[in-house]
Amino acid sequence: MESFDTSRCGWVGTEPIYLAYHDTEWGVPERDSRALWEKLVLDGFQAGLSWITILKKRDNFRAAFAGFDPEVIATWGEADVQRLLGDAGIIRHRGKIEATIGNARAWLEIEGKQGFDRFLWDYVDGEALQPRYGAQSEVPPATPLSERISKDLKKAGFRFVGPTIVYAFMEACGLVNDHLVGCDCHDRCAALKAG
Template sequence: MKSSRNDLSRCHWCSADPIYQAYHDQEWGVPEYDAQRLFEKLLLDGFQAGLSWITILKKRERYRQVYQGFDAQFMAAQTDADLQELMLDPGIIRNRLKVHAARQNARAWLALAEQTDPAAWLWQFVGGQPLINHFAVHAEVPAITTEAQAMSKALKQAGFSFVGPTICYAFMQATGMVMDHTLDCFRHAELAGGAATVKQQ
């Protein structure tokens, strides 16, 4: 029932916003192995830099529209004129560096895909399996880890931008590479117990 859903104990960062709660309950920390979805999440975390995640979450559908479902081929082929037009769209973050970085990252993604499976390549930084943490409170959750630093360095070497260690760790948390729901959150027991399933939105 709706009332019981609202009464659930969630992570400290999750507000009462229904969109945020749905994201927390259904997506965050759930292992994601689909390359296309990983590409989308990596770019969205880059767009978040300097902003709140809920801001990006509320613009996600518009991003999916303008990028044709985060089609890397489409994004990589965008012209400077296309990007300038995107800068006029109020439905996305109109930051020139981020708009241009998205095209750059799409090209880097395609180059990576020619050499290896991008999903497996990203998951290698956690050994191919989710790292299950058991933090009691939000203050214990790190912003950067050695795994995130390694991913950031490798992504930059592969030609990506907006992939600093903090962004990479947020990406790892979002995609379930690390499971950072705190012990007081109802999702911790579900995900730590191996009940995680990929939920498409």
């Protein structure tokens, strides 16, 4: 998807990195298991912070977390936690770092059984949900579906995957198209809803 300069969702702001993220990535259906896992990890790190903070540090996160390779991260221990706690380029939060290591192990389990992509997309029968919100105030912070996915992820061993984090992740990965109907991205993402 190409960037553009017309109607956008109101949450975007004016920073070029945020505009590009909104215009080309947010809400586009993601079907790659590893990319989905990376986005879930980053949404977990975002808890309590603004998304722009994470977006600006995303390349640092990728470097610090071995390109978000779950097979590598799943082998990490306390020495790696300490290394990451000393990395000023990322969010240095012990609980979130330890959760990422545990989440890599949980991801490997799901990926081995059915594929993490299929695990997630099965919740929406393989096709992005298409609400038609006209105002940001209509968009919920969580839904019964994000609560269900959150519970299932926690049961599978994931942490930092509460219903609000999961809903933000669903929006980011295009499992739900929450671009407002007045946003030029809404119809473009809607056209990509099926894989």
